[in-house]
Amino acid sequence: MMLSGARQGALSGIRRVIATAMSRDLSAFVLPGPAIARSRGLDLAGSNLIIVGTPRHAGVLIIVGPIAEGLQDAAAVVYAQMPRPRAILALGAGDIAPLPVADASAPLTQDGLRSGLAELRRVVEAGAFHVDAADFTAAALEVRIEYTCPMHPEVIRDEPGDCPKCGMTLVPRETSAVGHGGHEQAQNMAETVDHSEHAPKSDDSCHAGHDETAKDAAYTCPMHPEVVSDEPGKCPKCGMNLVKADGEGGQGHEGHGTHGGHDEHSSEPVDGIEPHFMSMVELTKDQPRSSDGLQMEWIEAPFGPFFPGLPAGLHLSLTLDGDTVAGSDARSLVGMADLPGGTAMAPGQFVDHLAAMQLSPIAYRALACAAIEDAAGIAFGADDRRARAAAIERERIASHLSWLAEFGVQTGFLWLAGRAGALQLAVQGAGTAEIVALAGPIGRLIRRVQAAPLMRMRLRGIGRFGKDRVAWGPVDRARGGGSDARSDDATLKELGFGIRVRNGGDALARMMLRCDEIDQSIGLIATAGTLAAPMLADVGVVSGEGAASIETPRGAARLTVTLTDGKVTGAELETPSTAHLALIDDLTRQRELGDALVAVGSLDLSPWEMRG
Amino acid sequence: MTVAIVLLSLALGAYLLAVIERWAVHGHLSLTGPAWAALALLGRESVLARKSDRLFFEIGPVLLLVAGLLAVAVIPLAPGLIISDLATGALFLNAALAYVLVALIMAGWGPNGAYAMIAGWRFLGQFIAYAMLIVMPITAVAMRAESLSTVQIVTSQAQLWNVIYQPIGFVLFVVAAMGLAWLPPLDLPDATGELAGGVEADYTGARLAVLRLGRMTIILALAGATVTFYLGGWLGPWLPPWAWSAIKIMLVAAAMLGVGRYMPRIREARYLALSWKLGISLALANIFIVGVIALVVPL
């Protein structure tokens, strides 16, 4: 019996002791992330695990639920980055390709976790070392060696040589064989950046440059890039010698093209400068300046999709100038559940399909039910509506607590992380009575967080944006906005709902507001007195248009469905997080790295409900 | 003999600290946990990052450990129980701790990774801002003891511990010490939520074990320095001197490790500004006050 990621070597002597130690001390990296695990009701903190923030320090990869195919490459890289011996524990994951077969599998429940861990410990103790341990390979890991110029990242060759622009020796660089591999290369880890990289490198431009340089070289005039000829000669305009330039040289490939004009071999020797001196001024003149006028190396570092403290599944890649963010590229790797286009779908199936969205399933289930019932013209009794509203409020509490926990991880406030996580697990699936009973501890937590002076110091003024930007839900209400789908909901009016607003529009206001809302939601549930997860009533064979709008924990989501004789044939869904994704660039630009990440975290994005 | 005793107690202290840190970071308290963790680390393969600066990558953790050991060498645990009682002990402590910076820059530059590199340079700024707050309070301490020898500094506190004699210096020194050992909430170089481990991010296996051991040594050395300079070293009633030193050092170290659990990480900009604007002026004021007191009331 041997681990999928066993380490070479016979299991004997000291190795037995070490294997025992590994089975005792399981340091785990959670896929897609601890927040998802909690929302699925897994208590990782309480199961004698060490949850680490980087795969390099992990010995076990815990996979929670099936891996979205947008994350498969990333998962492969994460697994590859774990030092051997490494093990996989799959909880209700099903097929986990491209990863090797899991060493222990279990259903996605707390008991499953417990039994799975027990089995895993046995497997690790027995199979941590093996003489014929196999290597792990995946498409995302195949690297190609290419040669690039330290000064001109857009120059890429397949074989070593000199840079056609500055004559420097090209240096080898590894890039992924698959597209965008360069990002996944470094999921959660430092990307292996050249220390000598001066301009923001994006794989697109690299590959584009690669394709272009594959064409045979042209000769162009240093001063007049538009002059391009196939053989060397003099420029018709200024009579200078034409210089050899690669395919993009004459075409001004994003401002780098003009470098072709400063090829030191062609520039006229200036008195006082020795020939063949490499002028840094000319080499760097066209490269972007940073805010303080001091031009640093630009490094593009990935933060996600599995970065500790950031929402799992969010691909956030920051271009760093020193430790200041010079640019950002954020998108969702998972995307939201795609809706039926022409194909008809049974209502129940449609509801489950929408509820499959991570992090706030109940809200979306309720949304789907409401929309379909509206289309079918079904009305409810007050109790039923109250019970649904209460269920959504309960999910709001859990979601905000989960956000607090992640925020605690991000800001290093570990006490908050542990406490909020535990309370979230307690709230999920709790009945009215339990929630009312939990009001005490939750209230204490909230008051303590809201009062913590260092927290104010940390958050005030970070991620502030004005009223002109589009925002939904708590993010909007934290800047004094009034968007809340609950405010025109009769049921919640009966429960005495009144919209909560904070001014300030920065991370601090968002945290304060979410704390307020947790408080408020507990009150609402208490007054409702009843709580039931939404169940779809039986729609007969009817046709019609229906629309519904529900305030999810992240903002208002709107759904319109078309029923044609009992089947859902068309649907339109608007989710809040998609709008928030557009905020990231402004909130991070020219911020110190830590502040930028906190600003992103304070938005409480959910990649699972974005159009990726 | 002395060396053996000191190193043994150092190892014991480091292990206890590891237990405490495990509780502070991961929230479980187990006496055997760190032992298993250390064994597991030694068993894992030690990955060498692609295109890394091999030399720095290897030297960084070792240099960290060596710096810690050198710093420990001038900390008296009891009368006579000190590896070397230098005439310039207090200064030597600074010199040794200064190489923590070099070690972290090496460890940050070595693996050729963005997180590690940023972490290393972050620590440079942090260190330069806070080395001042290590040196200047020590100056005031030495002024009272009229010597740089750590033993004499301890004996000079026979009547009154420096924590009462110069409280400003004590506060500054403790804060600066926590910054120097990058303990939360001042853990900018390995902030999990910002740099996914920072300098530690690319280290695995045995190298990571050395790095963590080195950090434990640094923390112990700084706790020992705090005790020596401000809490009267081995001085205390009833118990034997070595017991007093052990208790004080472990308490200080545990406090340094535990406090970070209950507060968020501080913002880098504000943190540096605090040192340059407030800290250094306070340290100067501290030196002035201590000088005046030393002139007026000989104690």
Place this chain on the structure above:
Amino acid sequence: MILELMIALSVGAGLFGVGLYGALSQTNLVMILMGVELILAAALVNIVAFWRYLHPDEPAAQMFVLIVMAVMAVEMAVGFGIAIARFRVRGSVEMEEARELKG
């Protein structure tokens, strides 16, 4: 005993030679500063050697060492100040390009 003095002074001479070469040969301001640092280190070695082997009872020599260290610090501070200012304006601290002072 005289031999130790000779050794120390020779080391100083070696550092001086290397530093001089560096200060003259490098094109980058920071590298030039490094050369100067080496030259000053040579001076330090010599002063300490003289103090140790010729006038051990003269603390003024040690004081002199402190002054030289201060000079090193000053040189670094001013040099880096100039480097930053120049880099801000010209985007380079390559002395090859500092032609303003070349007649």
Place this chain on the structure above:
Amino acid sequence: MTGMTVQMIFLVFFGAAAVWFGIVVFRTHSMVRSALALLFSQTAVGAMFLVMQAEFLGVLQIMMMATEMSVMAIFMVMFMMDPGGLGEMDMTHQKRLSLSAGGIGLLASLLLVWLPDWGPVALSVPGAHEQAQALGRELLGRSMLVFQSAGLTILTAMVAATMVAIVPNAEQRK
């Protein structure tokens, strides 16, 4: 006599280390390595001080240089176009001149070292404690003025350097 020879051995060792690292500074391509090589050269010099029983000075040198050279390192990374040394580019000029200058300097100083008669050599030095105290009395007594002016110089240099370095006004940020 053995003590002497031990001292001699250590002097040779650390001296060789100092010079060797000094050469490495200008030989390596990686800028961070170059800065840290200078650091180790200076540290070796500090170790020589310790060997020559100037304890205070040695420790001070070792301490100061660690921070100073780390700052040097980050400036190298900031200001060089190829800090990783991956491009293996040449950053020297007037090689022949500087080589000859360095060589001549070296030879001249070696001559100066070995030719003259240095007269009687002191065998013993005061202990570290006495040294520290004597130095303190010297600094705060006879040489107070010099020391004060050195301090003022540093202060002035710090202020001046900062003034030169910071952005003069907001519009230059653009």
